[in-house]
Amino acid sequence: MAYRGSVRPFVNFNAKHDAEILHRAMKGLGTDEDVVLMLLAARSNDQRQQIKAAYKTTYGKDLIAALKSELGGSFESLIVALMTPPVLYDAVLLHKAIKGVGTDDDVLIEILASRSRPRLRDIVKVYEKEFGSKLEKDICSDTSGYYQRLLVILLQGSREDGVDEANIEKDAKDLYVAGEGKFGTDEEKFITILGNRSAEHLCKVFAVYQKLYGCEMEASIEGETTGNLENLLLAVVKCARSVPSYFAETLYRSMRRAGTDDATLVRVLVSRSEEDMLDIAACFKRKYGNSLYETVKEDTSGDYQKCLLYLCGPRD
Structure with missing residues (x-):
């Protein structure tokens, strides 16, 4: 099957070299945000993990901590999200959705309805390892009724195969x-x-x-x-x-309200960038007449905007 992500592995990749470039961009007064975003947005998640490891080996510091100390606001959230392995990213999002004040049901619904069976089973394992509690138990303590029961059914990641x-x-x-x-x-x-x-x-x-x-x-x-x-x-x-059509609608809603819902924008663009972002962009154009790229451009600004546009894929 053809690759449908907007972010591909960088061809002439050298983790140590990339770590050095990032270190230079963050050294001294101020940070060269352009260098940070262009480099990290143009690497696959697996490559970003290798850069993180090389950075620690070379400089004895955690790359994410270094980035956090240099960046701020939505741009920082976006870069930290890009640096998180995909399954861990889902687990962290779910933990925040349940453990914060109240429950962020939009996040629970989006992840449990859209992820594949193997991915859901991986999320359950990573969640327990990372947070020391069972995801199902945490969901049950925060939800109730038929809503809770359907979340639990989906969480099992055991949908039937094929057509009966x-x-x-x-x-x-x-x-x-x-x-x-x-x-x-x-x-x-x-x-x-x-x-x-x-x-x-x-x-x-x-x-x-x-x-x-x-x-x-x-x-x-x-x-x-x-x-x-x-x-x-x-x-x-x-x-x-259609999963891509579902995410096209989610993105449209995140930008067509009073003020942009940055949390949703970041979550969807990061989590789908190596999955099906090209299909999502095609669905978006078909459904709403405007390209995803142009819509994101209208709704955002600065380094944050530049990085998001990279994740959207081609302008059309």
Whole structure:
């Protein structure tokens, strides 16, 4: 399969050389932010980890601590995010979402609905190693009801494989009976089907549902559920249809409100930069008529903007 990330491994890579360049950029009065951002944005995450190791070997200092002492604001958050290994980055985001004041449900929903099965299992392991507690237990202590139950189902990372042709129509009918077809809602049925079936299977179920009942799955969920459960079910449905399209919408929303939601902008651009950013950018252009690159450019400024634009991929 063709590589769909916006950031590729740098070809003539030399970790020690890069560590020296960064050291020089941060030495003395002021920091050459341009050098820092151009270098780190143009390396893959694996290469950044090698630079970090070379920096410590050469200068006896932690590179992330050095960067933090020199940078500030959104630009610092972005550079620190780029320096974090992807699975650890997800684990840190989840820990912050649960352990802060209140719960950042948007982050919980986004990560658990969009990550692959192997990735979710890795996150669970890294979370426990890093924070000394079980992710499932921490999620359960911060959430409740059917919302909690669906998060736990997704966290298992054990969706079924392939398409079960014999059950496509049955699932579509069961979802109708659980929602539109009755007074009240059978949430249990929604979370069991949407939480356990494969994306390919669910797409076929949604098509049959539309054909039988003249209504999109998303509209039924919006009519039958509310709050966090509604948001999580919608994210699961959107990710089953297209993960890049889901993230294009997330990015659009982060920039089309009063003030930019920088936390979401950074989280999505960093976490998808080596996954499917080219597809996200294509979906963005198709859905909203403007390129992701130009939209980010309009909404941000300075070194922070330059670094984000690098992660967006080509201008078109």
